[in-house]
Amino acid sequence: MTTFELEIKEFIKDIDSEETLNKLKQYLKKLKKRSLPCQYTEEELKLRINQGIEDAKNGLGCTQEDMRKKYSSV
Secondary structure (H helix, E strand, O other): OOHHHHHHHHHHHOOOOHHHHHHHHHHHHHHHHOOOOOOOOHHHHHHHHHHHHHHHHOOOOOOHHHHHHHOOOO
């Protein structure tokens, strides 16, 4: 067990209120269900960056000016 896990156990053990423990449990359940977007590995990020650089060199994509024109009314 890691130091962090031990600290969490000690923290929870020191909570005297059952109501607080129930609220903590509900909150942790919500966090567990929540999925985070774009969970790329470091390697995947590097590949995407390199692909973007290559696309830009090959004239693919839009300029910042084009994007501003496209979304100026939003």
